Amino acid sequence: MADELLIRNGVVYDPINGVKGEKKDICIRDGKVVDSVTNPKVIDAEGRVVMPGGVDIHAHIAGGKVNAGRIMRPEDERKGVEPKTKVCRAQSGYSVPNTFATGYRYARMGYTFVMEAAMPPLAARHTHEEMIDIPILDNAALPLIDNNWMTMEYVKSGDMDLLAAYMAWIIKATKGFGVKIVNPGGTEAWAWGKNCDLNDSVPYFDVTPAEIIKGLAVANEKFDMPHSIHVHTNMLGHPGNFEVTKDTYDLVKGVKASKDRQVIHTTHTQFHSYGGTNWGNFESKADAIADYINQNDHATIDIGSVILGDTTTMTADGPMEYSLYQITGRKWTNHDVELETGSGITPFLYSGKVSVHTIQWAIGQELALLVKDPWKVALTTDHPNAGPFIGYPIIISHLMSKKRRDESAEDMHKAIFDRAALPSIDREYDLNEIAIITRGMTAKALGLHEHGKGHLGVGADADVAIYDMSPEERDAGKIQKAFLNTKYTIKAGEIVVKDGEVVATPPGRTIFVTPECDDKLTDEMMVTLKDKFAKYYSVTLNNYPVQDAYLPNPYEIKAPWRS
């Protein structure tokens, strides 16, 4: 087997290195991009579009609630069955595919890294067990650290150093990547059947969600963390919530990032850009959110764009899922997790005949089109919440074609013309901008560009997507088709997809971060933590941390203490 590979004559889009559609060869040796090769296997890309492997900043692909979604929905599993092949395991599932299908389908779209967006610390082993079973993709997971009693108690006492020590411990114990925040305070309140707005007091804990977010942002920046806090803001899905979203950005405006990146990333921002006061006058406020992002440099977003059709919603935002289930009356699973977090799951159908869904559909795209600098925006569907990840090519084709958007809007509820801005936006993305929102920006926002992801510079991971299209292609249907199944996907120098078929399934690596905290601080924090385990947890402290056996292919990023 050749260890060298040469991708010849491709038109390369490598935005991190400023390469915007240049005819260029890519040399690969031992899984890395190199300057030159001597005796390579040659792939003739023949003027096709070449990009670094895609980097997904936010998707729910592994763990307790994903699997609870599968268990609850055999009808979804049956939708996506594909028989095993010589190299592939059997596949199931559409909105919640089985682990094997997850790896294959992402790889076929040219993706090579996916961030699992919400890992309940107590169930972290489950997330890792599933990630072991996701072939091809490198991965990482964000532990939930915001509704944790330890977090809220330190936020209340104002001891940011001890909060940082706890944050470091929980990221290490879960082999996690960074700080995930989901409806801070609201999920703890949900354990009593309640919810919290940004400045409400969390029942029994006497802190506000605003204080939790600010505290965790400060704690995060005490280390050289590759990623900022990753926030699902309060009041998801509520009409008029765009004010909460803007207020959340303002909370951390004064916090200084420890690295050259944002201080806050808000996720699936589509769900948080709503105007109006009820479902009757519900409207898009994507313009207000985009204005804020355009005027400020400390915040980035991913869009969480809607894919029309049936899907399975799932989030640690327990009260939100309950509200959704009350609207639809469909099945509903809830799973509150002691001292830490919760989750809810319910199926949902996004219909272009319904005014609210149509406006939601418009908002995700408006965010991408109204934020001027693509380095502040990532393409997501909050898989599977706004739609399954295999819908990404649909969104790409819409962002690249005003004509496509107009055609889609014609078939949808007329509310799109008076309560959304999409039909009036002329901007069309070019391929360089698509490359930014699907790999360049996401790798940078996660700090993974320093670890070989999201670009094709010398030393980068040899993760490459070759799309079967010319850079001149303007037909939206052809663009969509090309982005769904690559001509080639190369992962760490190995061809894993050829002509849209998976041809090899090497295991992915799990990237985890080790925040390095002072021993004295850790010892002080441990006194409180040990008490929590002795009195309130249902497992022992010694059985809690994720053992090394759960990361057969680990990649560690150290995050030294800064201040």
Added chain:
Amino acid sequence: MVEITDVVCSLCGCVCDDIVLEVENNKVVKVKRGACSVGKSKLLGHERIKSPMIRENGELKECSYDEAIKKSAEILYKSRRPLLYGWSSTVCEADKVGVELTEDLGAVMDNTASVCHGPSVLAIQDVGLPSCTLGEVKNRADLVIYWGANPAQAHANHMKRYSYVSKGYWTAEGKKGKKLVVVDVRKTMTAKMADVFVQVEQGQDYPVFSALRAILQGHEDVVPDKVGGVPKEQLLELANMVKEAKFVMTFFGMGVTHTGARHNNIVNAIQFTRAAHLHTKASIMPLRGHYNVAGINQVCTWETGFPFAIEMARGYAWYNPGELSATDLLYRGDCDAAMIIASDPGAHFPGESLKHLAKIPVIQIDPYANPTTEFADVVIPVAVSGIEAEGNVYRMDNIPIRLRKILDTDYLPDEEILERILTEVRALREKEGE
């Protein structure tokens, strides 16, 4: 002598993980703390299958691991429709190899949930499951309901560690600050501890749930004077307790999954929880039996999309409980070989199903002899997970915990046996040039 702490029990779905043992000369000599009497007995160890065996002329004859593994592979490879059943008393790592073997053989795979909380799974597929972790119950629940379950005898540490008797953040007084309701057809040991014992007529759980739902949704006028043997006053009292509680927790067992309306009972139990949620916080959880029955459901689902009763003959997973559940398959005589791992259908399956199982070639993989051994054709003893082998398991609330290896052994772990069988099956196929 060495003291070992944080030992994880591999007996029931409670998966107690704070056990303290004393080990001397590679033997557990004392269980100092943490285990219930049944768990203690398992940890102290009892008689094992000594050697791999193959049945010849009606007698099990000792053989080597190699011979038993080879024979097993031959049986499975020759079979047109093998059934691979059990999987609940072993670790997820072994279960994963089981799914791969199923896929390779195009076999039927089913697990013990099929004859246990399978109806609960069907109910979850109908309406979902509002639930929580056991620590949530411990810290918050002020009303605990056990319905068709007798944890005092079946899950002996459950009340002490997680529910009625335990002390937590908002429940610092333990059972003094809580109410216990037991619903059952007879006054069990658990019922004797209850503040309220509701005696329901055999098979009448469904209408009792319906009556409670009606009351909680403001329709008490439609409830007759007596429902399923329960007086209306008691139902009103129970509904009132639900409304006044801050956190209501319902645990249910085989007493509801396998009587009367079966899975519809559980649908109604979950609907009762949803109705309670209109007034307060309410959760519900099946009391899972084997220590990793939740785990095989998890593994089977993330790898195939479905939790039990699947067939891989089509190349992808086909799910159809009732057709592919082990008892039904055997009852119809629709499989021609079986591998039984980490379970004992010999003791638990209906007679008509067992008749067929006794006729076909059976491979048994288990540390201990049991009624299934009596008709098994190949018997492969293994290391005891949680004592001699490590691995991941899921507690009844789906919390993953890693079993520890405490003692050394010459017995091979389940995972390795299965991997070797899979390798042999593939070798056979290659040999025949398929």
